[in-house]
Amino acid sequence: xxxxxxxxxxxxxxxxxxxxxxxxxxxxxxxxxxxxxxxxxxxxxxxxxxxxxxxxxxxxxxxxxxxxxxxxxxxxxxxxxxxxxxxxxxxxxxxxxxxxxxxxxxxxxxxxxxxxxxxxxxxxxxxxxxxxxxxxxxxxxxxxxxxxxxxxxxxxxxxxxxxxxxxxxxxxxxxxxxxxxxxxxxxxxxxxxxxxxxxxxxxxxxxxxxxxxxxxxxxxxxxxxxxxxxxxxxxxxxxxxxxxxxxxxxxxxxxxxxxxxxxxxxxxxxxxxx
Amino acid sequence: xxxxxxxxxxxxxxxxxxxxxxxxxxxxxxxxxxxxxxxxxxxxxxxxxxxxxxxxxxxxxxxxxxxxxxxxxxxxxxxxxxxxxxxxxxxxxxxxxxxxxxxxxxxxxxxxxxxxxxxxxxxxxxxxxxxxxxxxxxxxxxxxxxxxxxxxxxxxxxxxxxxxxxxxxxxxxxxxxxxxxxxxxxxxxxxxxxxxxxxxxxxxxxxxxxxxxxxxxxxxxxxxxxxxxxxxxxxxxxxxxxxxxxxxxxxxxxxxxxxxxxxxxxxxxxxxxxxxxxxxxxxxxxxxxxxxxxxxxxxxxxxxxxxxxxxxxxxxxxxxxxxxxxx
Numbered sequence: 001x002x003x004x005x006x007x008x009x010x011x012x013x014x015x016x017x018x019x020x021x022x023x024x025x026x027x028x029x030x031x032x033x034x035x036x037x038x039x040x041x042x043x044x045x046x047x048x049x050x051x052x053x054x055x056x057x058x059x060x061x062x063x064x065x066x067x068x069x070x071x072x073x074x075x076x077x078x079x080x081x082x083x084x085x086x087x088x089x090x091x092x093x094x095x096x097x098x099x100x101x102x103x104x105x106x107x108x109x110x111x112x113x114x115x116x117x118x119x120x121x122x123x124x125x126x127x128x129x130x131x132x133x134x135x136x137x138x139x140x141x142x143x144x145x146x147x148x149x150x151x152x153x154x155x156x157x158x159x160x161x162x163x164x165x166x167x168x169x170x171x172x173x174x175x176x177x178x179x180x181x182x183x184x185x186x187x188x189x190x191x192x193x194x195x196x197x198x199x200x201x202x203x204x205x206x207x208x209x210x211x212x213x214x215x216x217x218x219x220x221x222x223x224x225x226x227x228x229x230x231x232x233x234x235x236x237x238x239x240x241x242x243x244x245x246x247x248x249x250x251x252x253x254x255x256x257x258x259x260x261x262x263x264x265x266x267x268x269x270x271x272x273x274x
Numbered sequence: 275x276x277x278x279x280x281x282x283x284x285x286x287x288x289x290x291x292x293x294x295x296x297x298x299x300x301x302x303x304x305x306x307x308x309x310x311x312x313x314x315x316x317x318x319x320x321x322x323x324x325x326x327x328x329x330x331x332x333x334x335x336x337x338x339x340x341x342x343x344x345x346x347x348x349x350x351x352x353x354x355x356x357x358x359x360x361x362x363x364x365x366x367x368x369x370x371x372x373x374x375x376x377x378x379x380x381x382x383x384x385x386x387x388x389x390x391x392x393x394x395x396x397x398x399x400x401x402x403x404x405x406x407x408x409x410x411x412x413x414x415x416x417x418x419x420x421x422x423x424x425x426x427x428x429x430x431x432x433x434x435x436x437x438x439x440x441x442x443x444x445x446x447x448x449x450x451x452x453x454x455x456x457x458x459x460x461x462x463x464x465x466x467x468x469x470x471x472x473x474x475x476x477x478x479x480x481x482x483x484x485x486x487x488x489x490x491x492x493x494x495x496x497x498x499x500x501x502x503x504x505x506x507x508x509x510x511x512x513x514x515x516x517x518x519x520x521x522x523x524x525x526x527x528x529x530x531x532x533x534x535x536x537x538x539x540x541x542x543x544x545x546x547x548x549x550x551x552x553x554x555x556x557x558x559x560x561x562x563x564x565x566x567x568x569x570x571x572x573x574x575x576x577x578x579x580x581x582x583x584x585x586x587x588x589x590x591x592x593x594x595x596x597x598x599x600x601x
């Protein structure tokens with residue numbers, strides 16, 4: 001942990017993530033206005049700056065853009081967390097099984113992963129949502145599915161590398177069960193590369209959710225999400241460029257936080273790559 | 275080498291079959307009967323049966339699959355449900371626009387990333403290096419479609435040079451016309467329409483490749499043969515361009531290939547922002563209209579292109595690096 005904090009990139013990332021998380025937790029308190037309150041007479045108000053009622057202006061229904069961006073933090077982090085958790089659990093379990101059991105089962109699992117990798121990720125995500133129907137949950141599921149192969153592959157590689165290590169053989173000789181070996185000895189020692197993938201995966205999940213919602217395939221109204229805000233902002237690029245600009249900046253900062261952390265972690269764990 | 279190519283080609287077959295199975299059966303698991311959508315709720319039973327027979331929907335699912343896949347292998351993807359045209363025709367018409375967009379995005383990103391990667395590696399730790407790395411990281415964090423929106427707002431709306439949407443002419447064809455008839459009109463129109471979508475599609479690729487080029491160059495500069503070349507008294511320029519750059523390009527080639535696949539995927543959202551009449555937008559529209567034949571065929575075609583590109587990358591890697599053995 002100390003080494004992580006010493007790495008400037010990782011630290012910058014952690015700070016950004018910390019700020020975004022606080023914003024999500026205290027969204028209700030931080031939002032200067034009710035993010036759902038409409039006022040048709042105040043449509044597309046320009047940003048009024050600090051001190052004004054609408055610091056970042058209003059959107060197509062006269063709602064406060066800043067308050068909506070603040071509330072949107074929740075959806076983005078929520079989607080990221082759920083999607084990454086689903087893909088992490090699935091990917092790691094598949095990877096552990098494939099690497100540990102080997103043989104035919106390994107072959108089947110890895111071919112399945114190859115099949116998922118045969119599609120460009122965003123296209124597969126769109127395809128899955130199209131089949132299941134557009135909703136926030138299906139979007140999260142789709143984002144999770146396309147991320148599973150990478151996690152499975154890395155975990156499998158780790159298992160194969162660690163399986164023959166002395167400490168694993170020692171544990172086996174001591175009579176430790178398969179599950180104990182897998183989770184207590186192998187998984188714990190595979191933590192570093194997986195952490196990097198998780199962090200970068202959060203960033204990817206947030207961007208993908210924004211893209212899906214932008215296309216109308218993710219978060220549905222009245223829920224607030226940055227992707228949906230951008231999709232409505234597109235209709236008024238000329239009259240209200242501020243809506244698209246600031247909403248996008250929120251996405252970039254959040255994703256940047258996770259990318260910085262992921263990059264920093266990789267440098268810490270594997271200094272050769274620097 | 276030959277053996278390797280043949281083996282990789284044979285590997286394509288299970289991929290094609292797997293992808294076609296996924297695409298076909300997932301779509302048929304989807305809720306929403308396309309026939310009802312086509313004819314409305316108050317259609318008579320005969321009408322429904324007639325249409326079902328036209329599209330072969332009255333057959334068992336596996337029969338439908340074999341019929342569809344068999345025809346697909348011959349380039350026939352059936353009829354679109356919403357537009358009374360063949361799916362193959364629609365895809366053919368749109369594919370060019372997507373390929374052109376992806377190529378242009380790739381071209382821009384190589385044009386920027388290779389020199390920038392070399393420069394940052396040579397000036398490691400300088401402000402240029404730090405600045406470029408920061409910009410690259412921000413570039414990776416930006417959603418492509420948002421880059422598109424920003425380009426539209428801050429360039430498209432302010433300069434008449436950039437049209438806001440559409441694709442009035444093909445740049446490739448324009449270039450061809452220019453070299454045959456010396457009339458640059460079509461080329462210019464094509465370029466004006468293409469440039470903003472291509473930049474927004476290529477941003478992330480540029481950022482990734484810059485970082486890769488930099489680290490690859492740093493790696494190579496550390497090698498003994500570079501030191502030897504320097505010790506021989508060769509000028510910096512010769513060492514960098516003749517010895518280092520060539521070898522540093524290797525991993526970049528791999529990524530360029532992979533990126534091309536991602537560009538095809540990323541085009542989905544970018545095409546939607548710029549109303550670019552490409553394959554990706556055809557698929558998206560078909561998704562919202564539940565036009566199954568188009569979604570099936572479009573996804574299959576893109577996945578196949580993706581697979582073929584990966585194959586090409588693998589093979590070209592062998593040519594570029596004779597040290598790699600394939601058996």
